[in-house]
Amino acid sequence: MKQSVSITVNGVEHTQEVEPRLLLVHFLRDTLGLTGTNVGCDTSQCGSCTVLLDGAAVKSCTVLAAQADGSEVTTIEGLARNGTLHAVQEGFWEKHGLQCGFCTPGMIMTAVDLLNRNPHPTEEQIRHGLEGNICRCTGYQNIVKAIQYAAEKAG
C-alpha cells in the first residue's frame, strides 16, 4: 500500500515510503521531524500549517505527501539563511508580532508568500492577505506592522 515520494524540503531531498493518505504536514512533522510547522485545526481554517510548496503558500494539512512528490517545500526551519533571519522573521521580533508563537510559523510563511507576490502591500492588502490565518493572541495588529517592517526593509 505504501508509495515512494521524493520531496525536497528546505533544499534537502528526502525519499520515503509513505501511506497514500499521509498529509504533507505529518510527513514534515513526524517523518522528517520538522516540528516548526504546527497543526491548529482539522478544516484548513487556521493556517498554522502554512508552508511554501514550489514557492506558493499552501496549508500543508490539506495537501497529501503524495501530491508533493517531486516538489520543493520550504518550511519555517528553512527560512533563515546562514544564521541570518528573513526580513519577515525580523519584523515579527521587532514589532512583537507574536505571543504564544503557535500560529507564527504559518503567519510568517503566508507573509513571505504575500510579499513575494506584492512587495509593497497596503495595510488593507496585508489584512486581506492574512484572511486564511488565525491568531488568537496578538489581535493581528503587530503582525500587520511586522509585515510592513519587512516590506520597508526590502525597499
Place this chain on the structure above:
Amino acid sequence: MAKYVGTSMKRREDPRFIQGKGGYVANISLPNMAYLAIKRSPYGHARIKKINTKKAAKLPGVIAVFTGQDLIDGGVGKLPCGWNVPNIKVPTRWPLTIDKVRHVGDGVACVVAESAYIAADAVDLIEVEYESLPAVTDAKQAAEKGAPVVHDEAPDNVSYTWGIGDKAAMEEAFKTADHIVQLDLVNQRLIPTAMEPRAAVAQWNAATEDMTLWTTSQNPSPIRLLLSAFTLGIPEHKLRVISPDVGGGFGSKIFHYPEEIITPWVARKINRPVKWVSTRTEASTTDSQGRDHVTHCRMALKNDGTITGIDVKTWSNQGAYISTFAPLIPTALYLTLLSGLYKVKGIWGEMVGTLTNTVPVDAYRGAGRPEASYLIERLVDIAARELKIDPIEIRRKNFIPKNEFPYQTPVAFVYDSGDYGALFDKVEQMANYKQLRADQAEARKKGKLIGVGVAGCIEASGPAPSAVAGSLGSAVGFWESAKLRVHPTGKVQVYTGSHAHGQGHETTFAQVVADELGVKPEDVEVVHGDTAQIPFGMGTYGSRSISVGGSAIVRASEKLRAKALKIAAHQLEAAEEDLVYDQETGKVYVKGSPNKAKAFGELAFAAYTAHNLPAGLEPGFEETHFYDPANFTFPNSAHIAQVEVDADTGEVKIQKYVAVDDVGKVINPLIVEGQIVGGIVQGVGQALTEHGAYDEHGQLLTATLMEYAVPHADMFPMIETGRIETASPHNPLGVKGAGEMGTIAATVTIANAVMDALAPLGVRHIEMPLTPEKVWKAMQGSK
C-alpha cells in the same frame, strides 16, 4: 532607579518561535512511543447500553483498548472541583464516562496504537450502543420543572446558588427611583480556541516508578497535586509534570482534564511512552468553554442620572460537569464586580449554577468580569439614552471619586486605586469624542448608521489573598512562589511558579530581576513550567503573573540583597547601615566612599567559596519567597469605538477603536500593549462573531473553525491605545495586571456602539453576537 523596568525590551523568547523551534507538547517524540485516541459521544445526552471494542482491538497496530470501567478498575479517581461554594452539588465525573454521555465529546473509551493514524482508525471501529435521551442546553430552562435531568445527583439540575450585596438597600433604591432601566440579556457561550490544541505525553520509568507527564497546562503544580491526590494516584514525589511552551490558554488550559489522567495511566499500563494530541473538533467539544449567562437585570436612577441601585439575577450554565474552578467564575469574579466604576449603595446580585448537556464551562479570558461589565455598561448606556444624558456624562456623574480610594463596594471588594475621571479625559481627548459626535450627527443626516460606543470597566485581578479565597470556597491558596538562584559567577536563574503561554515572562521577569539586583537581563534566565525544577507554584490566570508572581520575585530579590549586604559589610569591614546596594550596577559600596565596593559577582562568588563569610551566615546565594497578595488589584479602562452599520446588510464595520487603560505600573510597554490589543480583538469576537451554539439535542453546531467565527485580521482598523498609571498600593511593583482588561472592555464597547448606531431606528438591544443577520432582522423589526 529603574533601568529596565518600564522599557519596551524585545522579547527574549521570540528567536525560537520565529524559527520554528517552539517546544510544544505535540512536538515531543520519544523512542517506542505509542499514540492515544479517545472515542467520544456524538450525542448530547444518551445512556450507554453497550460498548463493543473487539473490532478495534483486532486492527493491526492496535496495542490496547480501554473503557471507562477499565480505568476505574485500574484505580483512577473522580475529577474533583477546586472551588466549593456552600451547599454545592458536584456530580460524579470519571475520566471516561461509564453510565451516560452528558455532552457531545464526552469520552467513553480509548485506543492506544502504533501510530496516530491507526489509533484514529480504531476509534471508528469501537461500537457504542446508545439510548438517546432528551437534552437540556439552556442555563435557565435547565432549572425549570420537567427539564431533562443531567445527573441523578442533582435532580433539579441546580449545582449551587449564590448571592451578594445589600438587598434591603437595593429594594429601597428601586422604591424611590425616578427612573428604572430593565434589561433581559444573554451573555452567550464562547469557545476559547487557543491556537494550540491540548496535548499530553507521558513516560513511565518502570525501574524507578517515576512518571513524567508533559501537558499543555497553565499551572503544572496544581495539576500534579490533583493527579496525585485525586485522579491518578502517583504520589507527588514520583510524578513530574512539565508544561513546556504552551500555545495560548485564555483560561481553557487551567483545568484538570481527563486526557492528562488517561495518558499517563495508559503509559504505565503498557509500559511505553504515550502521546495524545487533541484535534480542533475535540478541542471544541472538550476544552472548557466560557460565559453562557441568562440574566435579568435592572438599574435604579435619579432623573439627573445618579445611579442608586443595581439588581441582578443570573442563570449560569455550568455544562455537563463542574469543571475545576467553575463555581468561582459566576460568584466571586462576577457578582462581586457589579459596582463597576460607580459609587452605588443599593446593589444586590444572585445566581443559579445549572447543569446542562453542554461542554463544561469555566474561566475564559476575563472570566465573570466581562459578564459583569457587559450588563452594567449596557444598563448605563440605555439609561443615558432614556434620560437624554451623554453616555460619558452619566458615567462621570457616578464615578467613585479618586480621593475615595481605597473604596469599599457593597459587593465585598475594596478597590485599590484609580482616577476614572482622568481615564475618561484621556480617552475623550485621544478619540476626539466631540468630533466623533459631530461627525455622527452629519452622517445621520445622510442616512448613514454611525455609532459611537463608550464603556468604562473594572476588573479584579491578581487572585488572590489565600485566606479570602478560602473563605469564598477555594480548596487551594493563591500565593505565588519564586526561587532566585545566583550562580558563583553572578548569573541568575529565576524559578517561577507562574507559567507563560504567550505573556512574555522570560522577558518581563528578567527586567524585574535585573533592576532588583543590578544585573543585566541577559544574565538572567527565567525557568517555568517544570515541577521538578520550580517550587510549588499556582500558575498563570486572572492576570496574576506580574502582581503575584512578580511580587514573589521582588521579595526573593530583597532577601538576596540583604544577604549581599551582610557579606559586603563583613568583607569591607563596615557596618551594614553604612552600605549602599546600588541597584543600577549591583555594587555594594560604603556611603561616601564609592571606591570601597564589592561587585555583585564578587559577592556571589564569596557566598559560594565561603572562605570569608560573617560568623553564622550560611554559604550559598539562593533565596525563595512564597508571596501571598494583600488584596486583588483593580485595573480599569475607558474605551471608545466608532462603527458603521451597513443599512442594507446589517454588517458592522469598526472604523475607530481607542482604548485607555489603567493597569498600574508597566514593566514592558510593548508587551502590555500587545496584551491589551490582543484582548480587545478577542472581546470584539464575542460582540460580533463568536457563538458556541447548541441545538435542542445538545449538538454543538460550531465545533470547527468553519462555524465558530473567531476574528480575522480584516475586521479591524489599527487600534489606538493609551494609558494612565495609578500604582496599586497592594504590591511592591505597583502593578495591576494587563491580560484581560482589553477583553473585558471591548465586548460591551462594541455592543454599545452598534446600539448607538441603531438608536435612530428605535432598536434598544440585540443579543450577541451582532452578526449581519441579527442586526438586519432587528432593523427590519423596527420598521
